[in-house]
Amino acid sequence: MKELMMRYGYDLNTLVDECGLKYVELDRQRHILTVTGEQQAVQIAIEKIQIVIEETGLKMKGKVMQPSTTRECVVCFCEIEDGKMYRLEACGHSYCKECVQFQFQTDLNSLPVCCSSEGCEEKWVLKDITNIADITNNPVDRLVEKATSSFVAKNKKEYRYCTTPDCHIIYRVSEKENLFTCPQCESRICTGCHKQYHDGLSCEQVKLAETQEADDKNFMLFLQGCKLNIKKCPNCSTLIEKISGCNRVTCSACTTNICWVCLKHFPTAGDCYNHLSNEHGSVY
Structure with a gap:
């Protein structure tokens, strides 16, 4: 597994490109690799994977591996060499440095980053992130910005x-109309409806004036009539287009796990897969 990730990337995207696959799904906790695509593309991928297995076997030939439960990487299951171990602060699970860097660089776009050990959903703490950031030369400011964006997306x-493009100021949402003046760009925003502040008018009055309800109905009719496979995230309302793959979809904005069939959403991928199997008979 480790050799595959080092050769084709943590999410094996290079393997997808080289073989012409539709996608590759890697369950890092259960160490299950699912390859999907045309028969010829799948066969090419299998051959490439087999080559890696054989080459790895030759490298290991003659080496005597001592059994260990404490120095085994939770991602690749390889014995961790001296000086190359990293333990997560919260749960103490061990990674080899290559795997912890791979996971960090890949999962950075879908915060929070969680432990890959099977059955452990412990989140990486700030010390883990800053430690690995130093190793991978990722500025901490960039990580804070991504963490903040992820937090806001999940707590809309x-x-x-702030409604001004490229303004990174955050304000607290209110139930009713309330004025927020951005300290950076000085925009006047209503924290109730998130539009330009409407002095003397309620949010409901503004909504009716803009015929928002009619617009929403027209938009839904458009989605129903168009050929694109587009739905709204049931958690944050972000539009999602499903092109291929199984019926478990992850929202790019709030990272919730969604059943594409009935739009129920779940905190973990495993919960979503169980729902698909139990309620719909298949993950496809």
Whole structure:
């Protein structure tokens, strides 16, 4: 597994490109690799994977591996060499440095980053992130910005970004109309409806004036009539287009796991897969 990730990337995207696959799904906790695509592409991928297995076997030939449960990487299951171990602060699970860097660089776009050990959903703490950031030369400011964006996306009912493009100021959402003046760009925003502040008018009056309800109905009719496979995230309302793959979809904004069939959403991928199997008979 480790050799595959080092050769084709942590999410094996290079393997997808080289073989012409539709996608590759790697369950890092259960160490299950699912390859999907045309028969010829799948066969090419299998041959490439087999070559890696054989080459890895030759490298290991003659080496005597001592059994160990404490120095085994939770991702690649390889014995961790001296000086190359990293233990997560919260749960203490061990990674080899290559795997912890691979996971960090890949999962950085879908915060929070969680432990890859099977059955462990412990989140990486700030010390883990800053430690690995130093190793991978990722500026901590960039990580803080991504963490903040992820937090806001998952908590849209409580926090929003200033409506001015490229302004990173965050304000707290209110139930009724309330004025927020951005300290950076000086925009006047209503924290109730997130539009330009409407002095003397309620949010409901503004909504009716803009015929928002009619617009929403027209938009839904458009989605139903168009050929694109587009739905709204049931958690944050972000539009999602499903092109291929199984019926478990992850929202790019709030990272919730969604059943594409009935739009129920779940905190973990495993919960979503179980729902698909139990309620719909298949993950496809």
